[in-house]
Amino acid sequence: MNKFSYQEIKDVIGVIDSNNLNENTIFDFVKIVYVSHITKEIDEKTLIFLTYATEEELKDGWYIDSFDFRNKMNEMMDKNPEATFVIEKELVKKVKNKNIKYIVVDSIIDSINGLFNYVKANRKFKTVAVTGSVGKTSCVGLIESVLKEKYNVLRVYSKRITPIILKAYIINLLTPEIEFIVLENSIYYHDHVKILSNLLEPDVGAILNIQSSHLGVEKLDSLESICKYKAEIFNHPEYGFVNDDDEVLSNLKVSNGSLYFDREKLLDNKKLKLIRIGKKDIEITGSSMKIDNDVKIKPYFLSDLSIMQYVLAYRIGKLLGLSSAAITRGFKNFVPVENRLAEETYHGKKIIFDGDITTYERMMQLSNNYYKKKVLVLRKVGSAENTFRIADIKNLFYKFDKVYVFKEVEYLDDFKDIENVEVVSDHKFMQKLDTVIIYHYSGYFRVWDKFEEDNLNIYDREKYKIMKDDKLKNVLLLHGWNYRNYTSMTEKTDAWHNRIKFVEELEKICKVHKLNFPGFCGEKEPKKAWNLDDYANYVNDYIKNNNLKIDYIIGYSFGGAVAVKYNRLFNNNQKLILLSPAIIRDAKNSKSFARTPKIIEPLRNFVRDIYVTYIVKNPYMKYGTKFLRSSYQNIVRIELIDDVKMIDPKLVTIVYGSKDTMVNPKLAMEKLGKEYKNSINVIEGGSHDLANDSTKKLIEIVKKAL
Numbered sequence: 001m002n003k004f005s006y007q008e009i010k011d012v013i014g015v016i017d018s019n020n021l022n023e024n025t026i027f028d029f030v031k032i033v034y035v036s037h038i039t040k041e042i043d044e045k046t047l048i049f050l051t052y053a054t055e056e057e058l059k060d061g062w063y064i065d066s067f068d069f070r071n072k073m074n075e076m077m078d079k080n081p082e083a084t085f086v087i088e089k090e091l092v093k094k095v096k097n098k099n100i101k102y103i104v105v106d107s108i109i110d111s112i113n114g115l116f117n118y119v120k121a122n123r124k125f126k127t128v129a130v131t132g133s134v135g136k137t138s139c140v141g142l143i144e145s146v147l148k149e150k151y152n153v154l155r156v157y158s159k160r161i162t163p164i165i166l167k168a169y170i171i172n173l174l175t176p177e178i179e180f181i182v183l184e185n186s187i188y189y190h191d192h193v194k195i196l197s198n199l200l201e202p203d204v205g206a207i208l209n210i211q212s213s214h215l216g217v218e219k220l221d222s223l224e225s226i227c228k229y230k231a232e233i234f235n236h237p238e239y240g241f242v243n244d245d246d247e248v249l250s251n252l253k254v255s256n257g258s259l260y261f262d263r264e265k266l267l268d269n270k271k272l273k274l275i276r277i278g279k280k281d282i283e284i285t286g287s288s289m290k291i292d293n294d295v296k297i298k299p300y301f302l303s304d305l306s307i308m309q310y311v312l313a314y315r316i317g318k319l320l321g322l323s324s325a326a327i328t329r330g331f332k333n334f335v336p337v338e339n340r341l342a343e344e345t346y347h348g349k350k351i352i353f354d355g356d357i358t359t360y361e362r363m364m365q366l367s368n369n370y371y372k373k374k375v376l377v378l379r380k381v382g383s384a385e386n387t388f389r390i391a392d393i394k395n396l397f398y399k400f401d402k403v404y405v406f407k408e409v410e411y412l413d414d415f416k417d418i419e420n421v422e423v424v425s426d427h428k429f430m431q432k433l434d435t436v437i438i439y440h441y442s443g444y445f446r447v448w449d450k451f452e453e454d455n456l457n458i459y460d461r462e463k464y465k466i467m468k469d470d471k472l473k474n475v476l477l478l479h480g481w482n483y484r485n486y487t488s489m490t491e492k493t494d495a496w497h498n499r500i501k502f503v504e505e506l507e508k509i510c511k512v513h514k515l516n517f518p519g520f521c522g523e524k525e526p527k528k529a530w531n532l533d534d535y536a537n538y539v540n541d542y543i544k545n546n547n548l549k550i551d552y553i554i555g556y557s558f559g560g561a562v563a564v565k566y567n568r569l570f571n572n573n574q575k576l577i578l579l580s581p582a583i584i585r586d587a588k589n590s591k592s593f594a595r596t597p598k599i600i601e602p603l604r605n606f607v608r609d610i611y612v613t614y615i616v617k618n619p620y621m622k623y624g625t626k627f628l629r630s631s632y633q634n635i636v637r638i639e640l641i642d643d644v645k646m647i648d649p650k651l652v653t654i655v656y657g658s659k660d661t662m663v664n665p666k667l668a669m670e671k672l673g674k675e676y677k678n679s680i681n682v683i684e685g686g687s688h689d690l691a692n693d694s695t696k697k698l699i700e701i702v703k704k705a706l
Helices: 006-013 055-059 069-079 089-094 108-121 136-147 163-173 192-199 223-234 304-319 324-333 360-367 390-397 428-432 447-453 497-506 532-545 558-569 588-594 601-615 626-635 641-645 665-672 674-679 695-705
Strands: 017-019 029-031 046-049 084-088 101-105 126-131 153-155 180-184 204-207 239-243 252-255 258-261 264-268 273-277 282-285 288-291 295-297 341-346 349-354 374-380 402-406 421-424 436-441 474-478 511-514 552-556 575-579 652-657 680-683
Touching: 006 101, 006 108, 029 163, 046 108, 069 084, 069 089, 084 089, 084 108, 089 101, 101 108, 108 163, 126 136, 126 192, 126 223, 136 153, 136 180, 136 304, 136 324, 163 192, 192 223, 204 223, 204 304, 223 258, 223 264, 239 304, 252 273, 273 304, 282 304, 288 304, 295 324, 304 324, 349 360, 360 390, 360 436, 474 497, 474 532, 474 558, 497 511, 497 695, 532 558, 532 626, 552 558, 558 575, 558 641, 575 695, 641 665, 641 674, 652 665, 652 674, 652 695, 665 674, 665 680, 674 680, 680 695
Parallel strands: 029 046, 046 084, 084 101, 126 180, 126 204, 153 180, 204 239, 239 273, 349 436, 374 402, 374 436, 402 421, 474 511, 474 552, 552 575, 575 652, 652 680
Antiparallel strands: 017 101, 252 258, 258 264, 282 288, 288 295, 341 349
């Protein structure tokens, strides 16, 4: 992630005042808005902007709901006392905690724009942008996978890319080594593509297809109007790709430095070269295809849509200097985002899992495939804004040999009487089929989750980065002691929610089990305080009660300490992967308690609570319940070096960041000694929050350990 000195921030965003700032502060995380793929533990190096939705953005339809973090200023400051806040001058008088660090600006929006433009201006990169009605997400994923074979690539990913999300990506993740940015430009309002393209000007632009899914949006009253507004993606690039098989897109043409739709002039771009792609570029043999008589590939799903996706990725790869071998590797390494679409085998038959939201346009794309015999199974239908139009159902259903609909499916009464529809109550019928099965389960669910829920016992194979069930390692995650995950501090129900990218990557290589410790993310608290043995016993009960065979326990920070104690008390052969484990205590990390005044013993505990909570202002104590405060006191000073030494080094993988300020990695290595030299991994530049700031390197270490 990018790092900014305080001086840089002052120069760029127009600071007019500040409070409690250290001139030497280096910020390594700029939080503008929550983005699941931009996460890091909030600490003293975090800069938080009190962002809000402007009236113009709301009018332009960028947000489903309005938001204004200015109204939650003091609440956010209480939850994140270490961070530095960026606030507008009108809010200064409303700050309750005068010890909070903050920067004052005239305009939050202008300051964010200034930082966004500053990062862009100081980086050398090119942008590839794709728009269209259906298939953009997987297409951008393909392009990313191909370009990664030669370049450092940043993919801007969100289900709904807005200007503020785009700016958050660029400010945090457009580091100097990035050579290409790839993203999709969606249209929820007529000028969205134009706005996004002006914010991040594409060097290469593409329109995949034009479908009716956008009809009804202001000014989008025909396929032609959709095409004209999506064509704004060609305002800046030198190269533009269009699907020439699309009847609407085939009307786009370049003449004398201008882009036309039929005879209507749309825009001027003298450098634009329009490149037409289509099925003419491929040759199909069985379930494989050959592009330009060059690269042969077996797509994850062979359909008209996937053909265009692969041809576009191939052509862009060639345009940008990739070899045929590199493009082939990129195709083979491609995994559809969130694994919403996958190919598997069920009782010897091909099954195509589709886990996306149900729309008529998407379902039609699924039907336009190259399988001779195919059936559609509707396990769950989920419609966004009623886009699954009943009037068009017959046209869709008759493209399949048979349609099986589960009896609990929504809209069942509307189409159960169609000639080729059969209502079913379980999966037994699938065993008798001798056709390709397209299995639709709406809702952005990961493939293996839904197969498991339906007891189909199917898992993505190696091509999807997932091993078969009999080889899948069972991993139990034990989270750290993050006061922001106290039940009183969050509505989240998963203590790993702030490390979601790490968990998603982990789920590709193992079967993940997670638990919440009492007092965290809604988990009920016992009446009496716990010690480390109690937490280990809690883990043991969880494993037994759920009848689990755990191959590895991955413990982060405090969770690492619990993992070690569990090994010693219940399973001496349990393999452990310890991430930034809290197994040593030095003076620096126990200072809150070391500074507690020496007083008469009966009063010590009471005064210690008051002192640490209100004088030292330790957030782990300040925001905790009585149970959490007392339990924290019981475990915070325990050292487990001797316990670790009693575990076979071959069973333990320890990972630290070289810049961990919570646990001293050098001291840990020194205390563990030479026997554990091969068990310890230090990620250069990594912090205590390895799961966020060093995700890729951490996953590689975990893979090796597994």
